Amino acid sequence: xxxxxxxxGGATPTEPGAKQPGPEAPDGDQSREAxxxxxxxxGPAAQKQRxxxxxxxxxxxxxxxxxxxxxxxxxxxxxxLFGVFVALPTVLATVYYLLVVTPQFESVSLVxxxxxxxxxxxxxxxxxxxxxxxxxxxxxxxxxxxxxxxDMLARLDKEHELIGHYSNPSVDWWSRFSGESFEDAYEYYQxxxxxxxDITTGVMNVTVRAFSAKKAHEIAQAILSYSEERINSLSExxxxxxxxxxxxxxxxxxxxxxxxxxxxxxxxQARGEFSPSAAVTSAMTIRTQLETQVAAARAELQSLExxxxxxxxxxxxxxxxVKSLAAQAAGEKSRLVSKDSARGLSASAAEFEAAxxxxxxxxxxxxxxxxxxxxxxxxxxxxxSYLATIAxxxxxxxxTLPKAWRGILTVFLACFLVLGVGSLxxxxxxxxxxx
Numbered sequence: 001x002x003x004x005x006x007x008x009g010g011a012t013p014t015e016p017g018a019k020q021p022g023p024e025a026p027d028g029d030q031s032r033e034a035x036x037x038x039x040x041x042x043g044p045a046a047q048k049q050r051x052x053x054x055x056x057x058x059x060x061x062x063x064x065x066x067x068x069x070x071x072x073x074x075x076x077x078x079x080x081l082f083g084v085f086v087a088l089p090t091v092l093a094t095v096y097y098l099l100v101v102t103p104q105f106e107s108v109s110l111v112x113x114x115x116x117x118x119x120x121x122x123x124x125x126x127x128x129x130x131x132x133x134x135x136x137x138x139x140x141x142x143x144x145x146x147x148x149x150x151d152m153l154a155r156l157d158k159e160h161e162l163i164g165h166y167s168n169p170s171v172d173w174w175s176r177f178s179g180e181s182f183e184d185a186y187e188y189y190q191x192x193x194x195x196x197x198d199i200t201t202g203v204m205n206v207t208v209r210a211f212s213a214k215k216a217h218e219i220a221q222a223i224l225s226y227s228e229e230r231i232n233s234l235s236e237x238x239x240x241x242x243x244x245x246x247x248x249x250x251x252x253x254x255x256x257x258x259x260x261x262x263x264x265x266x267x268x269q270a271r272g273e274f275s276p277s278a279a280v281t282s283a284m285t286i287r288t289q290l291e292t293q294v295a296a297a298r299a300e301l302q303s304l305e306x307x308x309x310x311x312x313x314x315x316x317x318x319x320x321x322v323k324s325l326a327a328q329a330a331g332e333k334s335r336l337v338s339k340d341s342a343r344g345l346s347a348s349a350a351e352f353e354a355a356x357x358x359x360x361x362x363x364x365x366x367x368x369x370x371x372x373x374x375x376x377x378x379x380x381x382x383x384x385s386y387l388a389t390i391a392x393x394x395x396x397x398x399x400t401l402p403k404a405w406r407g408i409l410t411v412f413l414a415c416f417l418v419l420g421v422g423s424l425x426x427x428x429x430x431x432x433x434x435x
Contacts, residue, residue, distance in 0.1 A: 086416050094408050097402065102175050105216045109393040110389075110390040111227070139234070147206065153182075153186055153189045203390060217393055246377075257363055257365070260358045263355045267352050
C-alpha cells in the first residue's frame with residue numbers, strides 16, 4: 001500500500017511551480033463528470049429525474065382535476081336533490097300557507113258540570129285542591145263523550161249544516177272536507193271540535209274550529225246548549241227512576257198490608273173471636289180457678305167422709321160438687337186443647353198469631369216504604385246536575401289557524417330529514433355492493 005503504482009515507477013519529480021495533482025474526486029463527482037455533457041446542459045440522469053417529477057406532477061394535477069370534477073358532480077347532484085326534495089316542497093308550502101290556505105277561526109269556552117250531591121267533605125276537598133267530586137266528574141266526562149259523539153255531529157249537521165260548511169268549495173282543497181260517508185265526516189269532526197278535560201280542576205275546555213268566526217261561535221253555542229239538554233235529561237231520568245222505584249215499593253207494601261188485614265179479619269170471623277189470644281188467657285184463668293175449687297171441694301169431701309157416712313146428705317152434696325167442678329175444669333181444658341186441632345183455642349190462637357204477625361210486618365214494610373218514598377222525593381229535589389258555563393264561547397276577531405311559519409318550518413325540516421336519511425341509506429347500499 002505504501003508503494004508507488006507500477007505505471008509511475010520511473011516518473012521524474014515535478015518541476016518547481018508545476019501544478020501538483022490533487023486528491024481523487026469522490027464517486028459522486030465522478031458520476032457528475034461522467035454524466036456531464038456539454039457545458040450548460042444537464043446530463044441524461046438529471047433529465048430522467050426531471051421527467052419523472054414532471055410526470056408525477058401531471059398525474060397529481062389530473063387526480064386533483066378528477067377530484068374537483070367529482071366534487072362538482074356530487075355538489076350538482078346534491079343541489080338537484082335538495083332542490084327537488086327540500087326547496088321545492090318548501091316553496092310549495094310557502095305558497096300554500098301564504099296565498100292559498102283558508103284561514104280558520106277558533107271559538108273557546110270553559111264549562112263544568114256541578115252536582116247538588118256535593119257534601120261538606122267534597123267542598124272541603126275541592127278547597128284543598130283535591131280531586132273533583134265523583135258525581136260531577138262522572139257527569140263532566142259524560143258531557144265530553146256526548147260532545148265528541150256521532151249524535152252531536154248528526155244534530156249539528158241537521159240544525160246548522162255543519163258538514164256543508166266544512167265541505168264548502170270556497171275552502172282550499174287541503175283544508176276542506178272531501179269525504180263521502182258519515183264516518184269520514186265524523187273523523188273530520190274530531191279534528192275540528194276538541195274537548196279537553198282537566199281532571200285536577202274539573203273544568204272542560206271546548207274548542208270549535210270553523211272557516212268563519214261567526215260559524216265557529218254559532219257551533220260552540222249549539223254544542224253547549226245540546227250538552228246542557230242532555231245533562232238535564234240524564235239528571236231528570238235518574239231522579240224519576242228513584243221516585244218510580246220508591247213508589248213501586250210503596251205499592252207492593254200497600255198490597256201486602258191490605259192482604260194481611262183481610263187475612264186477619266177472616267181469622268176473626270172464622271173463629272168468632274175478636275182476639276183469640278185474649279180468649280186463651282181468659283180460658284186459662286177460668287181453668288186455674290176451677291182446678292183450685294176442685295182441689296178445695298175434694299179436701300172438704302175427704303174431711304166429711306172422715307166422720308160421716310158415705311150416704312150422708314152433706315157427703316153426697318160434697319161429692320156432687322166435686323164432680324161438677326171437675327167436669328167444668330175438664331171442659332175448659334178441652335176448650336183450650338181439643339183433639340180436633342181445628343176447633344181448639346190453641347189452633348185458633350196460632351192461626352190468629354200468624355195473621356197478626358203478617359199484618360204487623362206488612363204495616364212496618366208499608367211505613368218503611370213511605371219513608372223511602374219521602375227520602376227519594378227529597379233527594380230528587382236536592383240532587384240535580386247542571387252544566388255550568390265558566391266562560392262563554394268566544395267570538396274570534398282574527399284567524400288563529402293555520403300557523404303559517406310553523407307549517408313552513410315543519411315542511412322544511414321534514415323534507416330535509418327525509419333527504420338526509422335517504423342519502424345515508426343509498427350510500428350504505430352502494431358501500432355494501434362495492435364490498
